[in-house]
Amino acid sequence: MTTARLDATFAALADPTRRAILARLARGAATVTELVAPFKLSQPAISKHLKVLEKAGLITRGRDAQKRPCRIEPAPLAEANEWLEKYRALWEANFERLDDLLDELKAEKRPKKR
Amino acid sequence: MKSTLKVVASGDREIVITRTFNAPRELVWDTLSRPELLKRWLFGPAGWAMTVCEEDRRVGGTFRWAWVGPGGAAMTMTGAYREIVPPERCVRTETFETGCFPQMGEQISTLVLGERGEQTLLTLTVLYPSKEARDGALASGMEHGMAAGYDRLDEILAGAAG
Numbered sequence: 001m002t003t004a005r006l007d008a009t010f011a012a013l014a015d016p017t018r019r020a021i022l023a024r025l026a027r028g029a030a031t032v033t034e035l036v037a038p039f040k041l042s043q044p045a046i047s048k049h050l051k052v053l054e055k056a057g058l059i060t061r062g063r064d065a066q067k068r069p070c071r072i073e074p075a076p077l078a079e080a081n082e083w084l085e086k087y088r089a090l091w092e093a094n095f096e097r098l099d100d101l102l103d104e105l106k107a108e109k110r111p112k113k114r
Numbered sequence: 115m116k117s118t119l120k121v122v123a124s125g126d127r128e129i130v131i132t133r134t135f136n137a138p139r140e141l142v143w144d145t146l147s148r149p150e151l152l153k154r155w156l157f158g159p160a161g162w163a164m165t166v167c168e169e170d171r172r173v174g175g176t177f178r179w180a181w182v183g184p185g186g187a188a189m190t191m192t193g194a195y196r197e198i199v200p201p202e203r204c205v206r207t208e209t210f211e212t213g214c215f216p217q218m219g220e221q222i223s224t225l226v227l228g229e230r231g232e233q234t235l236l237t238l239t240v241l242y243p244s245k246e247a248r249d250g251a252l253a254s255g256m257e258h259g260m261a262a263g264y265d266r267l268d269e270i271l272a273g274a275a276g
């Protein structure tokens with residue numbers, strides 16, 4: 001996954017409304033009209049968020065000119081999640097290594113005290 | 115018993131990381147301050163290594179830490195020290211020059227080491243330049259279970275797969 005694509009994914013995910021829209025779309029496709037009511041936002045405001053999500057490749061829009069239902073695209077999310085997992089695992093690995101180093105340093109100090 | 119890393123959101127612009135270590139505070143402080151010790155554990159991702167650890171740990175002093183990874187990839191973090199109270203408190207600015215994602219501008223990190231008998235509680239508070247930068251960092255999931263109000267990425271994925 002390219003950094004630019006990760007950037008777009010995380011920028012899109014940084015907004016709570018867009019995360020909520022994705023969570024709603026994860027339960028099934030929806031049109032802009034169907035998204036207006038639950039989010040208590042105007043149609044233009046919803047459309048703006050959808051454009052960001054579409055540009056980031058997190059959703060796709062149907063071809064039906066009237067309805068253009070939105071669908072979630074799981075691939076970029078899966079890739080982002082994989083990246084996050086690596087990041088979290090990296091800190092765990094660093095700190096586990098630090099645990100070992102601390103044990104080693106403690107053991108070195110012990111004989112001196114006796 | 116292994117301690118787990120915890121990451122929570124605080125206020126609008128902060129992330130607070132906590133982790134307990136099974137060692138006295140002075141020793142933990144050393145491993146977080148002395149270049150020759152930092153290089154022994156702060157590797158970065160698998161296949162990476164810390165190559166530069168320039169430290170001028172005094173108020174007004176600067177630091178420059180750099181890592182190299184597979185294929186010559188590089189990551190560099192620089193900043194300046196604002197407050198140092200050994201072995202318990204260190205405040206500094208941090209900026210990722212290269213290689214780190216996402217770029218968030220200058221952040222202020224406050225490290226506090228608390229004594230818990232034979233153990234040490236590490237608390238690292240990172241103050242981001244804006245709420246958006248903080249949320250971006252949180253969305254980038256330093257931990258699975260994010261603060262209340264966040265839709266978990268894996269839940270979204272589970273829903274999308276179902």
